[in-house]
Amino acid sequence: xxxxxxxxxxxxxxxxxxxxxxxxxxxxxxxxxxxxxxxxxxxxxxxxxxxxxxxxxxxxxxxxxxxxxxxxxxxxxxxxxxxxxxxxxxxxxxxxxxxxxxxxxxxxxxxxxxxxxxxxxxxxxxxxxxxxxxxxxxxxxxxxxxxxxxxxxxxxxxxxxxxxxxxxxxxxxxxxxxxxxxxxxxxxxxxxxxxxxxxxxxxxxxxxxxxxxxxxxxxxxxxxxxxxxxxxxxxxxxxxxxxxxxxxxxxxxxxxxxxxxxxxxxxx
Numbered sequence: 001x002x003x004x005x006x007x008x009x010x011x012x013x014x015x016x017x018x019x020x021x022x023x024x025x026x027x028x029x030x031x032x033x034x035x036x037x038x039x040x041x042x043x044x045x046x047x048x049x050x051x052x053x054x055x056x057x058x059x060x061x062x063x064x065x066x067x068x069x070x071x072x073x074x075x076x077x078x079x080x081x082x083x084x085x086x087x088x089x090x091x092x093x094x095x096x097x098x099x100x101x102x103x104x105x106x107x108x109x110x111x112x113x114x115x116x117x118x119x120x121x122x123x124x125x126x127x128x129x130x131x132x133x134x135x136x137x138x139x140x141x142x143x144x145x146x147x148x149x150x151x152x153x154x155x156x157x158x159x160x161x162x163x164x165x166x167x168x169x170x171x172x173x174x175x176x177x178x179x180x181x182x183x184x185x186x187x188x189x190x191x192x193x194x195x196x197x198x199x200x201x202x203x204x205x206x207x208x209x210x211x212x213x214x215x216x217x218x219x220x221x222x223x224x225x226x227x228x229x230x231x232x233x234x235x236x237x238x239x240x241x242x243x244x245x246x247x248x249x250x251x252x253x254x255x256x257x258x259x260x261x262x263x264x265x266x267x268x
């Protein structure tokens with residue numbers, strides 16, 4: 001019924017409890033999950049989850065905030081994207097959040113390596129014909145500009161994809177939608193302070209929405225502050241249903257159908 005389109009089940013907070021998490025998913029009617037890769041070093045573990053369980057799939061990519069790890073080449077990404085049960089490239093994108101505190105006082109100009117890495121991932125998605133899982137944080141102007149620069153506004157060349165864990169404005173959502181992208185809502189949409197995201201969740205066409213946990217992070221209300229896991233994704237669907245005035249079942253059905261349409265090759 002429900003599909004978690006973005007989680008990190010290989011992370012130590014979750015991997016050691018996988019049997020319990022899978023049982024909780026079954027009880028919560030969460031039938032599928034996409035396991036997201038954030039470094040080349042972890043790809044083998046992420047991919048193995050998808051090989052071991054018929055309701056898990058995998059991506060390949062290096063998170064924009066990752067430093068001091070293997071820098072992926074175009075060939076690295078394209079080869080791994082072609083492996084069985086790998087259905088997307090990412091997560092990739094840009095992250096300028098907390099420049100002074102988190103990045104040692106570097107400027108946005110100093111983060112050209114992030115932008116070059118993003119371009120490499122976009123090209124890999126286009127060559128592999130696999131959608132992109134986009135992370136954008138305090139960087140939406142550059143994210144959108146690079147997507148356009150690399151041909152993602154042209155249906156003839158684009159890889160397509162999803163803006164995951166969406167936290168930006170309705171204007172950014174509209175720009176993504178105009179390029180044919182999907183918008184994914186996480187547990188943040190349930191937070192008291194996130195009315196602007198509830199407005200976005202009401203605005204985005206139902207056939208372009210996905211839901212996710214981004215677990216182990218960002219557990220939805222009523223579990224905020226706890227370790228998140230895919231069995232909590234129905235709480236995201238419940239919030240979207242409330243703001244749209246429809247049933248949770250309708251949200252589950254639509255977002256799961258959207259998952260099938262975006263990530264070609266997945267099945268129930």
